[in-house]
Amino acid sequence: MVEPIKPPRRKNPLLRTRLPASPPRARSRTSHGYTRGAAEGRFLLQRCEACGAFAYPAREACPSCLSFGLSFVDAPRRGTLLCETTARVPSDVYFRERTPWRIGLVKMDCGPTIVTHLHADCVEGAPIRMSFQLDKSGQAVAFAHPEGETPNMADDKQWREMTADPKFRRVLVTNGRSVIGQEAVAALKGAGAKTVFVGIAEPWRPFAGEKLLRGQDGIEIVTLDAADEKSTADLAADIGGKVDILINTTEYVRPGGLLDRRGTSIARDEIDQAYLGFINLAQAFGPAVRMRGADGVNNSVAWVNILSVYALANWPAFGAYSASQAACLSLSHCLRAELRPGGVRVLNLFTGPVDTEWFQTVPPPKVAPRAIAQAIVSGLRGGLEEMYVGDVAEEIRQRLAANPKALERELDR
Amino acid sequence: MQSNNLLELAGAISSGAVRVVDLTFTLSPDFPVIVLPPEFGQAAPVRIQEISRYDGRGPAWYWNNITFGEHTGTHFDAPIHWFTGKNLPNNAVDTMPAKDMIAPACVIDCSAQAAQDPDFLLTVPLVEAWEAKHGRIPDRNWVLLRTDWSKKGWRDYANLGDDGAHTPGPNAAVMKWLVEERGVIGFGNETIGTDAGQAGHFEPPYPAHHFLHGAGRYGLQCLCNLDQLPATGAIIVASPLKIQNGSGSPLRVIALVSST
Numbered sequence: 001m002v003e004p005i006k007p008p009r010r011k012n013p014l015l016r017t018r019l020p021a022s023p024p025r026a027r028s029r030t031s032h033g034y035t036r037g038a039a040e041g042r043f044l045l046q047r048c049e050a051c052g053a054f055a056y057p058a059r060e061a062c063p064s065c066l067s068f069g070l071s072f073v074d075a076p077r078r079g080t081l082l083c084e085t086t087a088r089v090p091s092d093v094y095f096r097e098r099t100p101w102r103i104g105l106v107k108m109d110c111g112p113t114i115v116t117h118l119h120a121d122c123v124e125g126a127p128i129r130m131s132f133q134l135d136k137s138g139q140a141v142a143f144a145h146p147e148g149e150t151p152n153m154a155d156d157k158q159w160r161e162m163t164a165d166p167k168f169r170r171v172l173v174t175n176g177r178s179v180i181g182q183e184a185v186a187a188l189k190g191a192g193a194k195t196v197f198v199g200i201a202e203p204w205r206p207f208a209g210e211k212l213l214r215g216q217d218g219i220e221i222v223t224l225d226a227a228d229e230k231s232t233a234d235l236a237a238d239i240g241g242k243v244d245i246l247i248n249t250t251e252y253v254r255p256g257g258l259l260d261r262r263g264t265s266i267a268r269d270e271i272d273q274a275y276l277g278f279i280n281l282a283q284a285f286g287p288a289v290r291m292r293g294a295d296g297v298n299n300s301v302a303w304v305n306i307l308s309v310y311a312l313a314n315w316p317a318f319g320a321y322s323a324s325q326a327a328c329l330s331l332s333h334c335l336r337a338e339l340r341p342g343g344v345r346v347l348n349l350f351t352g353p354v355d356t357e358w359f360q361t362v363p364p365p366k367v368a369p370r371a372i373a374q375a376i377v378s379g380l381r382g383g384l385e386e387m388y389v390g391d392v393a394e395e396i397r398q399r400l401a402a403n404p405k406a407l408e409r410e411l412d413r
Numbered sequence: 414m415q416s417n418n419l420l421e422l423a424g425a426i427s428s429g430a431v432r433v434v435d436l437t438f439t440l441s442p443d444f445p446v447i448v449l450p451p452e453f454g455q456a457a458p459v460r461i462q463e464i465s466r467y468d469g470r471g472p473a474w475y476w477n478n479i480t481f482g483e484h485t486g487t488h489f490d491a492p493i494h495w496f497t498g499k500n501l502p503n504n505a506v507d508t509m510p511a512k513d514m515i516a517p518a519c520v521i522d523c524s525a526q527a528a529q530d531p532d533f534l535l536t537v538p539l540v541e542a543w544e545a546k547h548g549r550i551p552d553r554n555w556v557l558l559r560t561d562w563s564k565k566g567w568r569d570y571a572n573l574g575d576d577g578a579h580t581p582g583p584n585a586a587v588m589k590w591l592v593e594e595r596g597v598i599g600f601g602n603e604t605i606g607t608d609a610g611q612a613g614h615f616e617p618p619y620p621a622h623h624f625l626h627g628a629g630r631y632g633l634q635c636l637c638n639l640d641q642l643p644a645t646g647a648i649i650v651a652s653p654l655k656i657q658n659g660s661g662s663p664l665r666v667i668a669l670v671s672s673t
Contacts, residue, residue, distance in 0.1 A: 006559055202443070202445070203567070203568065204445045204566075204567035204568040204573075205445075205571065206568075206571060206574075207449070223443075225442065225443075225458075226457070227458075227460075228442045228460060229460070229461070229462050229463070230442060230461060231442060231443070265454055265455070265457070266454070268457070271457065272460075280635045349420065396576075
């Protein structure tokens with residue numbers, strides 16, 4: 001039974017803020033098959049192509065038939081907790097600071113036995129549900145959950161190390177002018193965020209939905225033009241130490257590629273808003289976010305980017321926009337590496353065309369802004385790193401994996 | 414003017430007998446810019462990016478890179494800005510005569526009317542009434558419309574509704590009249606643009622731009638401190654950046670005002 005976490009008290013200014021420590025990082029290259037699955041919330045295990053046996057931990061050859069044909073596939077998650085133990089004085093700094101820490105041995109219904117972190121409500125002999133999660137070092141670890149829902153299960157201490165739940169945390173939504181931004185604000189408030197700071201650039205320009213934002217408790221409108229270095233730095237000076245989750249809702253969509261546009265001023269705006277905006281946010285907020293990775297119940301935990309799936313493959317109808325998104329995708333990987341010492345996750349949501357004004361003439365299916373907002377919350381709660389929101393995003397990704405050249409030709413229409 | 418007169422002027426400025434009034438807003442990223450429908454090209458906002466500030470990037474010096482559109486902040490409009498002035502000679506900020514950068518100003522105070530009506534328009538009868546009091550507007554003078562609009566907060570200053578901006582300016586008839594009948598060198602406004610906020614619906618649209626630039630005259634906008642100027646007698650110094658074939662530029666506008 002998990003005690004519900006309490007809203008954190010204000011910090012004691014006489015105490016030093018604890019610096020984040022990382023659990024062990026070393027993994028074999030093959031083991032990153034689990035990382036790939038954990039990043040998306042999939043439970044991948046190796047399975048022998050010859051004899052069909054599941055294997056764990058990661059191996060180069062099948063332990064049953066010695067075949068080399070082992071590939072990672074989605075595996076059944078059910079198992080039984082054989083036994084458990086509690087680590088009380090580990091030598092590793094990260095775990096030492098978090099004792100007591102429960103681990104156990106799970107016999108999977110599909111065969112292998114897995115050493116795993118345990119949710120507090122997992123009981124010896126009882127059925128459990130397994131997942132792979134990204135821990136604070138960004139590596140996949142096995143995690144056993146009770147089979148069904150239990151009270152306050154998301155508040156489990158060990159589980160919260162694997163997630164970025166908005167509950168009681170303070171969130172910055174960088175652009176509250178957009179529908180996506182406003183839906184994100186509502187979803188995060190609904191998920192129990194203590195405060196949602198909502199960035200508004202050029203506050204002298206009125207915008208739809210402003211009244212609603214201003215009228216709500218726990219929502220603070222702040223001036224933020226992420227494309228502007230000084231505006232971003234000024235806001236970070238004010239609230240940089242209170243941003244536990246940053247949601248980059250920058251949205252600058254313009255149609256057109258290369259030849260049918262004149263000049264570079266639109267491309268410059270795209271770079272300004274998306275790419276330089278990303279850099280400004282990272283430079284202004286990143287250092288404090290990284291430093292506060294172990295700062296109590298409302299420690300900093302996540303950075304969310306909403307990217308076009310056409311960051312992965314250029315869509316010429318929105319060609320220059322696709323390129324700006326590709327640049328941001330690349331930056332997100334850099335940011336992920338740089339935030340790693342803080343244990344802060346970078347969640348990328350890939351979307352197809354969104355049901356907003358700039359995709360007006362694009363035929364459906366389009367992603368509803370609300371679906372993106374809901375995905376943000378579920379991604380944070382699940383501790384994910386990659387999400388594909390909507391059918392188009394998922395389809396583009398599959399087609400890219402199947403044949404990048406075919407996708408290139410198909411998008412050229 | 415004899416050179417000793419110029420030295421007298423310098424002495425008067427130094428002693429305060431001639432006041433120097435700064436009519437310029439600080440060029441900053443948060444100052445409102447002209448709003449056009451998003452499908453049009455947009456003025457790049459003011460951006461200030463630090464190169465170094467006595468740090469590892471340059472230990473002994475502080476400097477910035479700046480970017481902005483030609484029509485941001487307190488700025489100057491050259492005739493080439495508008496289609497009506499596109500074929501005139503010397504119509505850009507780099508080729509315009511330098512002597513046009515210094516000229517006297519007539520300041521028409523309509524702050525009371527503008528306080529009542531954000532869509533207040535300057536008309537010919539209002540200027541004629543002003544002339545009855547202060548004399549005929551001399552040739553090659555600036556006409557500056559004082560509305561005290563520059564004293565507002567940014568949101569009220571831009572005053573954007575769902576039907577566009579609502580800010581005061583001249584009507585079409587007075588612009589044609591000032592250019593053709595009074596030979597003004599230019600027109601200056603406190604708002605974003607020489608034209609009124611709703612001037613896109615006038616006939617012709619944007620008459621200040623249309624008539625001023627069509628006749629090779631100039632515009633000044635986003636002016637402040639017009640309340641510190643006398644109705645007549647102030648000398649305006651408005652020298653835009655010498656941008657190659659530039660249509661305008663942010664600039665420092667100052668006024669020389671006799672204290673006596």
